[in-house]
Amino acid sequence: MRRFLVASSVFVFLGCGGGDGGSGGGAAAVDPLGNASITGAISFVGTAPANPTIDMADEPDCEAKFTGTPVDPIVSVSDGKLANVFIRVVGGLPDGPYPMPSEPARINQDGCLYSPRVIGAMVGQPIEITNSDPLLHNIKAMPTENRPFNISQPRAGMTTTRRFNTPEVVIPLECNVHGWMNAYVAVVDHPYFAVTGADGSFTIGGLPAGTYQVEAWHETLGTQSGEVTVEADGSATLDLTFGG
Amino acid sequence: MSWILPPSASTFASDIDFLYYVILWITGIAFVIVEVGLVVFIVKYRARPGRKAEYIQGSTKAEVIWTAIPAVTVVVIGLMSGGVWNDVKGRNSVPAGAIPYGVHAQQFEWQISYRGPDGQLGTGDDFTVRNQLHIPVNQPVVMRLTAEDVIHSLFIPAFRVKQDAMPGMTIDVWFEATQVGEFEIACAELCGIGHTTMGATVTVHTADDYQRWLADRVAAADR
Amino acid sequence: MATTALPLEKTTHATHEMSFVRKYIFSTDHKIIGIQFLLMSFVFLLFGGLMAMMMRWQLGFPDQPLPAGQLLPETMAPGGFLLPEFYNSLVTMHGTIMVFFAIMPLLVGVFGNFLIPLKIGAPDMAFPRLNMASFWIALTAGILIMAGFFVEGGAAGAGWTSYAPLSASPEWTGVVGGQQLWLVSLAVVGLASILGATNYITTVVNLRAPGMTWFRLPLSIWALFVTAILVLLAIPILSGAAIMLFFDQTIGTHFFDPTDGGQPLMWQHLFWYFGHPEVYILILPAMGFVSDIIANASRKPVFGYHSMVYALISIAFLGWIVWGHHMFMSGMNPTLGMAFMMSTMIIAVPSAIKVFNWMGTMWRGNIMFHVPMLHSVAFVSMFVIGGLSGVFMASPPVDIYFHDTYFIVAHLHYVLFGGSLFAIFGAVTFWYPKMFGKLMNPLLGKIHFWLTFVFYNLTFFPMHNLGVGGHMRRIYDPSQYEFLQPLAPLNTFITVSALLLFAAQIPFAVNFIMSWFNGEEAGENPWNDNGLEWIVPSPAPHGNFAEVPIVYRGPYEFSSPLVEEDFLPQTRKLDSDTEPAAASAAE
Structure with missing residues (x-):
């Protein structure tokens, strides 16, 4: 009897170790696949459409965070460079497993706007959503491939952490208390993505040598594609342009 | 702890408020009658040695009175309400030129x-x-x-x-x-x-x- | 109509021994089933009360974390501060649990089961195994409804009224499984109610003892009988509506979704067509118990027994044609508003009749203020308040202001708590000796009564004033509105009173449990009452009556000139009595 108990405990522990690590925590860390990187800039050519103003008269705590009239930065162009573009590798990758980004993806509700407006996350990567405003925001996610959620954060400083387990480009986030508040979460099954800042630049690192197809996505301007080849430990440039 | 409605600022508010106060008075009087009556009965008819309860089955007259008075009262309140309701929410209540x-x-x-x-x-x-x-x-x-x-x-x-x-x-x-x-x-x-x-x-x-x-x-x- | 009480030897198991499990767990004895419902309902009363305390904390002390709130998960109350979605779930579940798993089973499941066979002279219900099924089905439903708190997205959050489209899609509430579990649970508990109602009706019609004619039935039995008919007719409507809403949620139908030809208003019609008879289900049995207890305490017949029966029947009947008064603001045709107003005004009349008849029963009585009587007088005084506040809402123009405000919350709590729950406390105390063979401690009973009465009124009376101030219902954070800010101190006062009210139930719980073990032995008839249940030992034995009882008179022959004692049981034969016809004892 004693021998049986010892033997079966061993099997139980073995069985536990290799279990599903899908929702974070249990999976063993994966080393980076390489050191190469793709860099570049996303440009906008033509006259940028005017972004709508936001009537925040009813939200003085948010309105106070703006110097002028609040504007919804849907198409954010400065010096010909386009911000809030989500770029990812869509082809040419070796098979996984891929390393999970070490930090959670973060998105903030600040001044009654989501910032950043666009973020990328890997499947299973924690996404931290923080309320920086002293008022109620809710976060409504309406994915089609993942489980939707609709939760609220009534106080400043509150943070919620969520994960998506299925790739989906892109999942819209809303706040219904402030109907103009939109954000986009792009969920990918690998970590080779980036979002452009105000200067339009991006870097995707940790790649092995190879030729990669890349797609850039903007919430209203559609997508642009390109292809780039990188040497091992090297860097290659890919610039893409969206038109007006 | 007020029973007074907050100040109003529309034309039909006074009609609605008036109905409220009518009902408040009527229900207030009924409330006093019943609650005071209960207290009086509790005190007056509490058991004491040597007392006996009276073997009373009921009174048709009483039943008629306390059926008729509430019935008439609520019907009157209803009729008073009808006019105001029609003015505020009726099919043709929206004034021309609104x-x-x-x-x-x-x-x-x-x-x-x-x-x-x-x-x-x-x-x-x-x-x-x-x-x-x-x-x-x-x-x-x-x-x-x-x-x-x-x-x-x-x-x-x-x-x-x-x-x-x-x-x-x-x-x-x-x-x-x-x-x-x-x-x-x-x-x-x-x-x-x-x-x-x-x-x-x-x-x-x-x-x-x-x-x-x-x-x-x-x-x-x-x- | 023929009535036969089955000879005892054919119906009792008194001759064979049963295991503990058969006797007390899977029992077909109506008395054990009644006690099972009692224990289950007290547990849910506690859950519902805790939910109310959490809601009141949010309204009274929104800037303080809930005491022990850190024990709650982040999805409900991070740092002990309730989230709005959790508050909406509490609002929903408090109402649902109190209506379907506390008050309804306490009134109908407990006393319907316990009293009917005893008080009509029968050995058990007509369908004892169906009766047992009814309890276990209800308990299953109770587990299902609480399960909502443990699934992703939390418990149902669309109000106990579950209006569509809010309840029809998780997109609007963030609640997924919880909303579905809610519907399934209600359908299941509805089945339990329907089975019970079938049993009660059949039993009262067919199993009355010889001499127990319809107009010799105690009012508690009349009330339970009429209530059972209401249950049988109303619950299936809820079940049907619940199935339709469940299909909208799960398989893509659009009964209540206007984007595909559905009608949100139809949910309201269906729900309230059930819902209004439901609220009479929640009060009529209480009225019946109170009649029995007041007559007993006053040592006088019920004043106007026949009127009381007709009033019960008219309330039940009229209850079918008033449902639209919940929908005056819904956008339905305003002319319907007028029609429902008239029927609603009229239904006030039979309730008024009952109040005056209770007072008439006390008038010129010799009143013993035992604990059940304290609760029954409180019932009358508070039911009156609840009924009178209803008159405001019955007037559609006045309802424009009061609909969906705390005036309605005050009204419903005055009738359901001030009314039904006080009657339940009285009834439990009154019939406890027959259930357990012991008397509840009268001093603890009085302490519980007075504390509850005072804190109850301090909690709920000011809600009328909140309503007069325009305070809306189901509002997580009233401070968002300037016009509500002056009412904040009143909200805090109400919260403190509510917490004290909750604490005041401790003496009752202690009394209930302690008396079971250490209470004074009750004799057969500790209240010197006339009903048939008081001629059998306490606790009542399996099979109830050693021989078929014969009934010679009505249930309220107190202070009768025929005898020296101030009570005259229904089964006591006087020289002047004649035997009822054995087979056709009815009419």
């Missing part, structure tokens, strides 16, 4: 639309303001109330206005403000997580101020 506004309730905001310079609601020159209703004083107005997603309820306490906004329906809600100033709007039907934040404001202007406000807004919408 200025139309669109009030679109959604989780969790009120989108108020105003007719543009063409004077017609529902045309391309309309403009929309979030959570702010601006109307002129002493002028009947009618809200064309719609709902985007779930049931909400337009509640303006100072005007004694309340109407559920029903998805799939357009419901006319009319009223006439009698005072200049700002008054609060609330949502009065549980509509989800943000139900508590669906506050909005009615600003009642003088006729001239209202025209000025309208002109400013139309110009801003054009820009």
